Structures are given as structure tokens and as C-alpha cells.
Amino acid sequence: MDFSFIVIQTLNGLATASFLFIAACGLSIVFGVTRIVNFAHGSFYMLGAYFAVTYTPMLLGVMPGFFGFWFGVLTAALSVGLLAILMEVFLLRRIYRAPELFQLLATFGVVLVVQDLVVWLWGPEDILGPRAPGLSSFVTILGQRFPTYELAMIVAGPLVLAAIWLLFHKTRFGVLVRAATADREIAGTLGVNQTALFTAVLFLSGCLAGLAGALQMPREPANPFMDINMIAEAFVVTVIGGMGSVPGAFLAAVLIGLLQAFGIVIFPKITLVLVFLVMAVVLIMRPYGLLGRPETVGAAPANEAVPMPPFDAPARLFTVVIIGFLVLLPFFADDFTLKLMIEVMVFGLFALSLNLLLGIGGVVSFGHAAYFGLGAYGAALIARHFNAPMEAGLLLAPVFAGVGAALLGAFLVRLSGVYLAMLTLAFAQILYAVAFQWVEITGGDNGLIGIWPSAWAAERLPYYYLTLTLCTIAVLLLFRLIEAPFGYALRAGRDAPARADAIGIHVARHRWLAFTLAGVAAGLAGGLYVYSKGNIDPVSLSIPISVDALTMALLGGIHTFFGPLVGAAGLHLLKDFIMPLSDHWRFFLGALIIALVLLFPEGIAGFFRRHASWRKAGEARA
Amino acid sequence: MRRESALVSNPVLTAIGLKKSYGGVHAVEDVSFDIAPGAIMAIIGPNGAGKSTTFNMVGGQVKPDAGSIILNGRSISGLPPRAIWRRGVGRTFQIAATFASMTVMENVQMALISHRGDLFDMIRRAGGRCRDEAIAVLDRVGIKNLAERPCATLAYGDVKRVELAIAVAGDPIMLLMDEPTAGMAPGERRDLMNLVARIAREKKMAILFTEHDMDTVFAHADRVLVLDRGRIIADGSPGAVRENADVRAVYLGGAKNGRRKAEQPESRQPKKKPPETDPSESKAAKPDTANAVISPAKSGPV
Structure with a gap:
């Protein structure tokens, strides 16, 4: 393995990491604030990809070039955000106090519904999207060719991280999100309008997942299996990083991205195993992930004390x-x-x-x-x-x-x-x-x-x-x-x-x-x-x-x-x-x-x- | 019988040089005491004095950084709560914890089954086990009539009694009670403490309890340990402690007749309701945050 190869694989790993981070951080934010593990995050991602491959060609028809493409990506992300609001208002809002399993299951119900809707609306075939204007060729690094789009993606991850950091530290919304993540009970007593906060957080996470899906457009066609493939990896990233921690998710994404880039070379047979193995090891050593914190006792509704009926004559x-x-x-x-x-x-x-x-x-x-x-x-x-x-x-x-x-x-x-x-x-x-x-x-x-x-x-x-x-x-x-x-x-x-x-x-x-x-x-x-x-x-x-x-x-x-x-x-x-x-x-x-x-x-x-x-x-x- | 001296020959429990700090905060520094068999001893002190930490070190919920705890001649320091319980120490929690999915009877049966070492029995039904003993325990704490009620449906005062029944079910040699009367109406407090005192006398059970309500302390304890900022500042009979100048300084800021004044916040306490709404919080080993009934002049230093 020569030096240029290592460099290229590192770049590949970092590009993957960016995708993983953008795809996963919304999941982490939603968990931090609402304590809901949102399976439908994968569906948001998939919908982002489908919206993007639908909008972008249309927009490129109206305004070819740079703006058409990125407007398409942006519109796709915002559309998914709006769908996430719908889900919050009509489903999640009703089950915040339900046992966590019911929440998990309800969001999985959404996954199933979206899977069929996507096939019904767009058909079962893969849909290829346009390439990004100006980012469709290669650069040569140490004698190896590397796609410019991937290079742009390496920058996109840290950009999104910086944007979220600014949002969380410079706006009232961000302060509320961080307060709610740290301690929901206290945030509740600060006069925070929880309903509005949760809706906004779902919108943000929907946009991020949609963005990740839309950015995927030049890399892989939109297909009806994207959701499950992505959600498993997004879980790994958020769990390794510590649920609710955005910097943790970034760190974990880099770890997993590099692991995949080099794992595929060194252990091509067990790449899938490797990722989950790393997660298991991290959890065993740090039960709350790299940068996560123990769940506040009592943050989730206490275990339902439902009396068990006796095994009686009837x-x-x-x-x-x-x-x-x-x-x-x-x-x-x-x-x-x-x-x-x-x-x-x-x-x-x-x-x-x-x-x-x-x-x-x-x-x-x-x-x-x-x-x-x-x-x-x-x-x-x-x-x-x-x-x-x-x-x-x-x-x-x-x-x-x-x-x-x-x-x-x-x-x-x-x-x-x-x-x-x-x-x-x-x-x-x-x-x-x-x-x-x-x-x-x-x-x-x-x-x-x-x-x-x-x-x-x-x-x-x-x-x-x-x-x-x-x-x-x-x-x-x-x-x-x-x-x-x-x-x-x-x-x-x-x-x-x-x-x-x-x-x-x-x-x-x-x-x-x-x-x-x-x-x-x-x-x-x-x-x-x-x-x-x-x-x-x-x-x-x-x-x-x-x-x-x-x-x-x-x-x-x-x-x-x-x-x-x-x-x-x-x-x-x-x-x-x-x-x-x-x-x-x-x-x-x-x-x-x-x-x-x-x-x-x-x-x-x-x-x-x-x-x-x-x-x-x-x-x-x- | 009241002891004027802190020295006990043949103690059931001895604590020597207990220390515990959280981060940089010294919750408990060098606390030593011992308890005679059948004695009723109260630990008091302002918020953050280290009462709960001391208490939880004896119960095993908190591991001491240094020092040792000896029960009947054998060290129990650092053992988990379940092991300390097996040596004969029962306890109740500041916010009463019972098994809410079970009936009152089943709660007590659970403790008795554990006492017999049958927890891993997978064949014989639990419902029929130790029934007579369980009834006897419930009778002793005066809630035999509630035996078949699901615990989740009880008033808080009754939940406290169920917890007491669980704690004394295995006939422990020592009973730890963390704020046994917190959240109860004055009448209920008296009844509960009279009951506890009677059980202690009958069963020769030593009792260690923390308490904010001074009436309860002075009416029922035969020895009082006063903590402030993680150290013992007084140890003796209620009468002696009440007259102790250091104690008065810490508690009353020197004010005369402060005790009467101090009792007033009691009327604000809700009846039959826990002071905090979330019972699961009792699990956290934290310095206690309940309002200090007698400490208007000085709040917790930690």
C-alpha cells in the first residue's frame, strides 16, 4: 500500500464521513430534544434523494448550471423538512409520553408506509439524477484521480457542523435545543414552548436528512432501499458519538468513514461486521458513546407500573x-x-x-x-x-x-x-x-x-x-x-x-x-x-x-x-x-x-x- | 432509655473515618459513629451537610472513598446494597420505592422470598410463598387490610408503610430510614414513627434515620448526630444536642426560640404527596434537595 493510495483512501473516508454526518446528525438532535429514536429518519433521507432527482432536472431546465442544481438540492431538503413537520404534528406529538418502544415502533410504521408510497409514486426502478455542474470531473492528487464532487463533500460536512454550531450557540432556538438536550425537565420549567420547539427540531432534522439524500444524487441513483441502508449506519454513528451530541456524531462519522475506506481494503469480507463491531466495542467501553452523557434519570416516563394479572382459573x-x-x-x-x-x-x-x-x-x-x-x-x-x-x-x-x-x-x-x-x-x-x-x-x-x-x-x-x-x-x-x-x-x-x-x-x-x-x-x-x-x-x-x-x-x-x-x-x-x-x-x-x-x-x-x-x-x- | 454518651460498648454498627467527595466537593469528611443494638439514632444537619451521603454509604448505594463500616464485627464497606441487606440491614428511601406492578402482599413476599434465597426458583409459583409471614409483617405495620391492593393505587402515606414492611420483612438487625416522614401529614408522621419505635423495641432492631422535621427527631431519637459541611459537629442525646452551642449556631444562626419558628414551613407541605413529583429521582445519589424545615437562617453550604 503506497502513500498516494493511503491519501486517496483517507479522502474517500472523509467524504463518506461527511455524508454520514449530515445524514445522522439530525437523528441525534431529535433524540437529544425529544428522546425519540426516529426510525423514519432513513425515510426522510430517501425522500430527499427522490425529491432531488425530481426537482433538479426541472430546475436545470429553467436555469441551467450551478443555481439550478443547488436550488434543486435545497428545495428537496426543505420539502422533506415540511414532511417532517407533518409527522411531528400528526404522530409524534401524540406519543411523547408513551413508552420508548411505542415511539420506536410508530416511527418504524412510518418507514413501512413511506417505502410503499415511494414505490407507488416513483416506481420500483432506480432514478439517476444529474451531476453537479462544475463538480463532475476529476482532480489529480499524487498521480491518482479523485472526483471533485467528493472533494466538495469533504468540505460540506464540516460546513454543516459549523452551521449547526452557529445555530446552537448564536440563536435563541439553539439555546433552547441545547437546554432541552441537557435536561428536559428544566427546559420545561423555563417557559419553553415545547410543542413549537419539537416541531422546529423535527423540521431541522428533516431538512438535514433531506439534504443528505439530495447530496447523494450524483453518487447513487435514488432507490427504494436507501432508507434501511442508511438508517442502520446513522444509528451506528449517533450511538458511537453519543445520542444527542452533534460533535460526537461528527467524530463518529469520521471514525466510521475511515474505517470503511480502509476496512474495504484490509478486510473486504467483513466490512459490515467491522462497523457494528466498532460500535459494540465503543458501547462496552463507553456505555453512553464517545461524547454522550448518561440519560437523566426520570427523563423518560418511568416504567409503566401496569399490574400483571394473575394466572388465575380463567x-x-x-x-x-x-x-x-x-x-x-x-x-x-x-x-x-x-x-x-x-x-x-x-x-x-x-x-x-x-x-x-x-x-x-x-x-x-x-x-x-x-x-x-x-x-x-x-x-x-x-x-x-x-x-x-x-x-x-x-x-x-x-x-x-x-x-x-x-x-x-x-x-x-x-x-x-x-x-x-x-x-x-x-x-x-x-x-x-x-x-x-x-x-x-x-x-x-x-x-x-x-x-x-x-x-x-x-x-x-x-x-x-x-x-x-x-x-x-x-x-x-x-x-x-x-x-x-x-x-x-x-x-x-x-x-x-x-x-x-x-x-x-x-x-x-x-x-x-x-x-x-x-x-x-x-x-x-x-x-x-x-x-x-x-x-x-x-x-x-x-x-x-x-x-x-x-x-x-x-x-x-x-x-x-x-x-x-x-x-x-x-x-x-x-x-x-x-x-x-x-x-x-x-x-x-x-x-x-x-x-x-x-x-x-x-x-x-x-x-x-x-x-x-x-x-x-x-x-x-x- | 436515653444515652448521654456517644460511646457504645458492643455496637451493632461502627463507622470510622468515612469520606466521600464528588468531583472537588467534599460531601463527607471524616465521619465516625457507632450505634448500639436497639438504639434509635437520627442524623440531622442543614442541606448539603452530608446526611444522605453518609446514609447511602451505610446502605451501600454510595461507595466511600475512605473509611470503614463494620456491622456486627464484619466489614461491609464498599459492598453493594444487596450484600449489605443480606447481612441484616434493611432500608427505606427518601421517596418511597415499592414494586408498583405488584400488590402490597406481593411486595412483602418478594422481600421474604429473597430472604430465603429463593430468587432463582423458576418452578414453584411465587404467589403462594411466605403468605403467612407476609400477612404477619403487614399486620405489624398496620396495613393488613391493604394486602391485595395493587401498590400503584395506594396513597403516599400507605406506600411509605408498604416500604417499611418490605424493609423489616427479613427481620433485619438494623433499619435505615432516609427521611421516613417526608411528604406526610403531621398526624401520619407521629403514627409512623411510633410504629417504627415499637418495632425497634420488639425486634431489638437498631434504627438510623435522617430527618428534616425536628419534632420527629426530638420525639423519637435517643441519640442525635449533627453533621455540617461533611463533619460531625455534635453527637449525643437529644437534650444535649439541643443545648449545644455549635448546633444552635449552624441551625438557628443564634436566634432564640428558633425551633418554633422553624416548624412553620411544615404547614406548606402537601398532605399525602411526595415533595417531588418524580419518584424515580430518589435513585440518584445526590445531596438531598428537600426543603430544610428548620433552617431558615442558613442554607446549605455545598
């Missing part, structure tokens, strides 16, 4: 009825229904395993697909490479996932809140990257195929009963665990950690064990899934699978026994119903998630329970 009766129904189902259902119900049971177990962390332990795992995928890949890998039979696969799947969860859990229990959620996400993304890039072992994008059950379970019917048996056992064990002192101690640690510690509860150890057990259960679900499908691919480790599990648990109600199971059945059957009817199932799913968050913040099962208790109260009064 609950037992309900359990028996459900099991009885599932046992008898094959006598009057067709093959397709059985296939569907196998999936419902598998996802039910998966969602319930997540809820052990979420509802009982108060631990927000945002990458639960990791353990599902570990189980699925674990079973598939030993089947593919060691010709292991299904029995061994189903035994090893939970072990694989459990070990993975135990290892990650050991680091995780030191973190809290959003950082913990982000590290779980990072872990899932690392596994996703491994499965994707390690083609010789995992089959890469195509995954592994031909993973079939043993002969005795090869038919649908026996496999249905096998799934029913294993899922029932696992679910009942999880229920019992929640009812037993272990589950109570977990809840105690969630309700009042200091109190729990002062009566001898080692909260971190309980959480770690819960993490491990949740991993085991999710691994079993993954194992059952792979043998029911016959194949596995990296999608099973991806963000949408994690989000599915969260949606199921929240949909059903996380402070109930049956909620996650009900939610799993509801969501899976709904997906199955919508998908054949419409190409726009993402739109419907997203709209559904948003509606659910707005209408039933306590989940469906929770809603009915509350409704039932109202009725009971009414009867008592009468």
Missing part, C-alpha cells in the same frame, strides 16, 4: 381451550391452514420469548431476530455441514441461541435504555452481516436450502404436532417462570431497581439469565421455523423480523401472559390475509402499527382487560 381454562383447539384443528383444517398455524405457533413462542425481556424485565431488546436466526442457522448449519438429523438440529438450535444470548447479555446488562436497545440491534446486524457475507459457510444471500425434517416428521401433520408439543412445553415453562420468584424478581428490578437491590436482588444477574433464557426460547422457535420451511436466509436475522416480534408483543399487550401469543396470531394471520390481496402490504402494516400505537397504547389484550375491569367496576357499582 387463564388456565383459556390455556386448556387453546391447546384443545390446536390439538383438534388437523381434523377439520386443510394443509395450508396447518402450515399457517405452525408459523403462528413458532412466532408466538418467539414473541413470548421477547416479552420475557420486554414486559417482565423491562429490557428493550431491539434485535431479537438475532436469537431466532442463531437457532435457525445453528440447526441449518449442522444439517448442511455435518448431516445432522432434525432431532439434533432442534436440540442444538436453542443451545446455539442461548450461548449467543448469554455472551451478549454479559455486556448488555451494564447498559440501559436506548443504548441497550441499540447494542442488541448492533448484535443482530453483525450476525446478519456474517450470514450475508460468509458465503462459503452460510450460503450468503441465498441462504441454506434443503433443510428437511426427519422421515417421521416429514409430512405436514406430524410436524404440526411436533411443533405444537414443543411450543406448548416452552410456552408453559415460560409462563411458569414468569409466575415463579424468578419472574417476580425480574419485575421487581424493572419497577424499582434501587429498591430491588436493597432487598438482595442482583438485578443485573437476573436480567442476564432472563436474556439467556429468552435466547434459548427464541432459538427453539428458529429451529422449528427452519425445518418447517426447508430453508433459511439472512432475512431471518434482519431488522424487520425483530420489529415483527416487537409488534406482536406490543400488539397483544406486554403486561399480560397471552398478549404476545395473541399478537403473533393476529399479526401473522393479518399479513397472510393482506399480502395476497395487495402489493402494498407494507403500507397497510405500517398504517396498522401507527394506528395501534395511537389507539391502544396498552396493546389489544391489555385493552380488553381494562375494558373488562371497567365492566366489572360498573357491575359492582350497580
Whole structure:
């Protein structure tokens, strides 16, 4: 590697860093002020790119050259800012006091809706934008050619940083933003008009994301996958930098930019892994990122102290009825229904395993697909490479996932809140990257195929009963665990950690064990899934699978026994119903998630329970 | 029985040379004291005197920079709260913390289950465990009738009692109470402290408490430790402390009859409501910020 090469790669890294910073800093600012992790930031970015490739050619027609291009970029950024205001007014404003998970999920709903809208409006094909006038050629540096546009971008990042610094230090708006980031409670007492502030902050972040997307125009065509690709990297940047810290985001962007530029040369196979690995290491050493500060205690609404209903006689009766129904189902259902119900049971177990962390332990795992995928890949890998039979696969799947969860859990229990959620996400993304890039072992994008059950379970019917048996056992064990002192101690640690510690509860150890057990259960679900499908691919480790599990648990109600199971059945059957009817199932799913968050913040099962208790109260009064 | 002397033979707890600073601020400098079995000892002092820090060092919530704490002959300095609890120290928090998703009964059961070392039991239901004992504890603190109520629905005075029940559930040899009567109405304060004193007598339990309300302190403590700027300025019986010139200087700025004057802010205190609206703040190990009931002349130096 000679010197000129190092220089060029450094420049490449710095250009990437500029993009990352502009794309990510809005996310960080919004989190700092509103404490919302805005998944839709990636959608803003994508919309910025689409607006830019639409406006700029038109504007170039009116005024060719420099002004046409940059007007196009600017208009695109401002348009996205206006859309961000819409989102703030109609969605975020209603959920500022909701649990952080509901906020995350609601913004993910927006992601789904925008994805389908973009395809509907602009079509599925990539759209190439014009090049920047005057910046479309090369300069020669140390004998190597380097695009002038990239050179301009290296300057753009620090320019945006300087602009934000001026805005934050020289204007009243900026002072308010910094005050709110430092301490929301105090800012609230200073007579700050929070509503206006939040709207303005969303506008700013929308503009920045839109700008990043628009600046991307000469580099890559606008395409409908930009949002997810970008949001994962933007998360990494904001988390490494420290959520809410703009200079931190800049520092992290430079780090990641250089890492990518050189990583692709030195470790071409594991660039994806590398990025998330760095994030994991930073979080383990500095739990609040490079320049972040610990979340103020009490800044987020306290853990909802929703009483857990006892597992009483009606609950037992309900359990028996459900099991009885599932046992008898094959006598009057067709093959397709059985296939569907196998999936419902598998996802039910998966969602319930997540809820052990979420509802009982108060631990927000945002990458639960990791353990599902570990189980699925674990079973598939030993089947593919060691010709292991299904029995061994189903035994090893939970072990694989459990070990993975135990290892990650050991680091995780030191973190809290959003950082913990982000590290779980990072872990899932690392596994996703491994499965994707390690083609010789995992089959890469195509995954592994031909993973079939043993002969005795090869038919649908026996496999249905096998799934029913294993899922029932696992679910009942999880229920019992929640009812037993272990589950109570977990809840105690969630309700009042200091109190729990002062009566001898080692909260971190309980959480770690819960993490491990949740991993085991999710691994079993993954194992059952792979043998029911016959194949596995990296999608099973991806963000949408994690989000599915969260949606199921929240949909059903996380402070109930049956909620996650009900939610799993509801969501899976709904997906199955919508998908054949419409190409726009993402739109419907997203709209559904948003509606659910707005209408039933306590989940469906929770809603009915509350409704039932109202009725009971009414009867008592009468 | 009141002790006039600070010297105790056979103490249940001994603290020697405790020190703690936050950044450049010395919250506690060289604090030593000991407590006899069954004694009721109050720590008082103006805001920022180091009461809460001292208190939290004994409970394990704050690690001392230097010094040692010995419980029944064994060092507990630097141990985490859960380990100190296992050695027999129960505590309540300035802003009562209970497990809000559980019933009153389950809160107490939780402590009893932990006391038995069954926290990792994953098979047998928790609901049926230690019920009789839990009822007995609730009876002792006078809230047996609330056993099945969800904790989230209780009035603050009752929450304080639930917390007391949790703290005494394992029959500790020592009970720490951080501002046990903060946020309570005067009548409730008296009842609660009488109850605590009775439990201490019956169970031979030593009690260490911090308090802003001087009526509570002088009515119930048999020994008072006065802190100012992180140091002990007086240690003795309530009578002796009340007459102590240093204490009067710190508290009353030399004014005569200051005690009566000092009681007046009490009427401004809300009834049955915590002084701060956010209960989660109690977790933060900070110098306390609650209003000093008796200190109109001199505010906290830190």
C-alpha cells in the first residue's frame, strides 16, 4: 500500500464521513430534544434523494448550471423538512409520553408506509439524477484521480457542523435545543414552548436528512432501499458519538468513514461486521458513546407500573381451550391452514420469548431476530455441514441461541435504555452481516436450502404436532417462570431497581439469565421455523423480523401472559390475509402499527382487560 | 432509655473515618459513629451537610472513598446494597420505592422470598410463598387490610408503610430510614414513627434515620448526630444536642426560640404527596434537595 493510495483512501473516508454526518446528525438532535429514536429518519433521507432527482432536472431546465442544481438540492431538503413537520404534528406529538418502544415502533410504521408510497409514486426502478455542474470531473492528487464532487463533500460536512454550531450557540432556538438536550425537565420549567420547539427540531432534522439524500444524487441513483441502508449506519454513528451530541456524531462519522475506506481494503469480507463491531466495542467501553452523557434519570416516563394479572382459573381454562383447539384443528383444517398455524405457533413462542425481556424485565431488546436466526442457522448449519438429523438440529438450535444470548447479555446488562436497545440491534446486524457475507459457510444471500425434517416428521401433520408439543412445553415453562420468584424478581428490578437491590436482588444477574433464557426460547422457535420451511436466509436475522416480534408483543399487550401469543396470531394471520390481496402490504402494516400505537397504547389484550375491569367496576357499582 | 454518651460498648454498627467527595466537593469528611443494638439514632444537619451521603454509604448505594463500616464485627464497606441487606440491614428511601406492578402482599413476599434465597426458583409459583409471614409483617405495620391492593393505587402515606414492611420483612438487625416522614401529614408522621419505635423495641432492631422535621427527631431519637459541611459537629442525646452551642449556631444562626419558628414551613407541605413529583429521582445519589424545615437562617453550604 503506497502513500498516494493511503491519501486517496483517507479522502474517500472523509467524504463518506461527511455524508454520514449530515445524514445522522439530525437523528441525534431529535433524540437529544425529544428522546425519540426516529426510525423514519432513513425515510426522510430517501425522500430527499427522490425529491432531488425530481426537482433538479426541472430546475436545470429553467436555469441551467450551478443555481439550478443547488436550488434543486435545497428545495428537496426543505420539502422533506415540511414532511417532517407533518409527522411531528400528526404522530409524534401524540406519543411523547408513551413508552420508548411505542415511539420506536410508530416511527418504524412510518418507514413501512413511506417505502410503499415511494414505490407507488416513483416506481420500483432506480432514478439517476444529474451531476453537479462544475463538480463532475476529476482532480489529480499524487498521480491518482479523485472526483471533485467528493472533494466538495469533504468540505460540506464540516460546513454543516459549523452551521449547526452557529445555530446552537448564536440563536435563541439553539439555546433552547441545547437546554432541552441537557435536561428536559428544566427546559420545561423555563417557559419553553415545547410543542413549537419539537416541531422546529423535527423540521431541522428533516431538512438535514433531506439534504443528505439530495447530496447523494450524483453518487447513487435514488432507490427504494436507501432508507434501511442508511438508517442502520446513522444509528451506528449517533450511538458511537453519543445520542444527542452533534460533535460526537461528527467524530463518529469520521471514525466510521475511515474505517470503511480502509476496512474495504484490509478486510473486504467483513466490512459490515467491522462497523457494528466498532460500535459494540465503543458501547462496552463507553456505555453512553464517545461524547454522550448518561440519560437523566426520570427523563423518560418511568416504567409503566401496569399490574400483571394473575394466572388465575380463567387463564388456565383459556390455556386448556387453546391447546384443545390446536390439538383438534388437523381434523377439520386443510394443509395450508396447518402450515399457517405452525408459523403462528413458532412466532408466538418467539414473541413470548421477547416479552420475557420486554414486559417482565423491562429490557428493550431491539434485535431479537438475532436469537431466532442463531437457532435457525445453528440447526441449518449442522444439517448442511455435518448431516445432522432434525432431532439434533432442534436440540442444538436453542443451545446455539442461548450461548449467543448469554455472551451478549454479559455486556448488555451494564447498559440501559436506548443504548441497550441499540447494542442488541448492533448484535443482530453483525450476525446478519456474517450470514450475508460468509458465503462459503452460510450460503450468503441465498441462504441454506434443503433443510428437511426427519422421515417421521416429514409430512405436514406430524410436524404440526411436533411443533405444537414443543411450543406448548416452552410456552408453559415460560409462563411458569414468569409466575415463579424468578419472574417476580425480574419485575421487581424493572419497577424499582434501587429498591430491588436493597432487598438482595442482583438485578443485573437476573436480567442476564432472563436474556439467556429468552435466547434459548427464541432459538427453539428458529429451529422449528427452519425445518418447517426447508430453508433459511439472512432475512431471518434482519431488522424487520425483530420489529415483527416487537409488534406482536406490543400488539397483544406486554403486561399480560397471552398478549404476545395473541399478537403473533393476529399479526401473522393479518399479513397472510393482506399480502395476497395487495402489493402494498407494507403500507397497510405500517398504517396498522401507527394506528395501534395511537389507539391502544396498552396493546389489544391489555385493552380488553381494562375494558373488562371497567365492566366489572360498573357491575359492582350497580 | 436515653444515652448521654456517644460511646457504645458492643455496637451493632461502627463507622470510622468515612469520606466521600464528588468531583472537588467534599460531601463527607471524616465521619465516625457507632450505634448500639436497639438504639434509635437520627442524623440531622442543614442541606448539603452530608446526611444522605453518609446514609447511602451505610446502605451501600454510595461507595466511600475512605473509611470503614463494620456491622456486627464484619466489614461491609464498599459492598453493594444487596450484600449489605443480606447481612441484616434493611432500608427505606427518601421517596418511597415499592414494586408498583405488584400488590402490597406481593411486595412483602418478594422481600421474604429473597430472604430465603429463593430468587432463582423458576418452578414453584411465587404467589403462594411466605403468605403467612407476609400477612404477619403487614399486620405489624398496620396495613393488613391493604394486602391485595395493587401498590400503584395506594396513597403516599400507605406506600411509605408498604416500604417499611418490605424493609423489616427479613427481620433485619438494623433499619435505615432516609427521611421516613417526608411528604406526610403531621398526624401520619407521629403514627409512623411510633410504629417504627415499637418495632425497634420488639425486634431489638437498631434504627438510623435522617430527618428534616425536628419534632420527629426530638420525639423519637435517643441519640442525635449533627453533621455540617461533611463533619460531625455534635453527637449525643437529644437534650444535649439541643443545648449545644455549635448546633444552635449552624441551625438557628443564634436566634432564640428558633425551633418554633422553624416548624412553620411544615404547614406548606402537601398532605399525602411526595415533595417531588418524580419518584424515580430518589435513585440518584445526590445531596438531598428537600426543603430544610428548620433552617431558615442558613442554607446549605455545598
